[in-house]
Amino acid sequence: MKLYLVRHGETEWSLSGQHTGRTDIPLTKHGEQEAQQLTSWLKGITFSAVWSSPRQRARRTCELAGLGGLGQSEPNLAEWDYGDYEGLRSEEIVKQRPEWNIFSDGCPNGESPEQVSGRADQLIARLDALDGTVALFSHGHFSRALAARWIGLSVVYGQRFSLGTGSLSILQHDPRHPERRVIALWNAQPAALGM
Secondary structure: OEEEEEEOOOEHHHHHOEOOOOOOOOEOHHHHHHHHHOHHHHOOOOOOEEEEOOOHHHHHHHHHHHHHHHEEEOHHHOOOOOHHHOOOEHHHHHHHOOOOOHHHHOOOOOOOHHHHHHHHHHHHHHHHOOOOEEEEEEOHHHHHHHHHHHOOOOHHHHHHOOOOOOOEEEEEEEOOEEEEEEEEEEEEOOOOOOO
């Protein structure tokens, strides 16, 4: 099992730092370019499954990366539900709650870290039933939570993983220790590498 985890390309809100959970906004022109640049890394790979968040920014990234015809919607790949913090920037939230951290506190009228952890664990259980190479198209905070859960850590450790738009990460089992899940690649960005 090898998971190619892709964060969607840039949107207006990812650019401005606004928390974008349920709001279904499109990619910017730059975000579309980021998604297209992923094609060079994904072409030629035979995927046994391609799953995408139901949000258009993830679906469009999947399409522009050359896998749109294979993509199936997977609700568990949706972004963290920010509840009352939807559309706000972290700077605005910490004015009201100075010690706030999404990975430890969650969001009022949105998801808690425990709920996101449960969603990630459900997804991992479904993935464990598959063989081969799987492409997953998701979002920043959820992907970081998923990576933490993949390697057996609490969701709170997701805050330690920086993740840019239009990035590719690989989660897999250690070839020498198949029982051990590892992060083989993290936050690789074709755009940043001039590809």
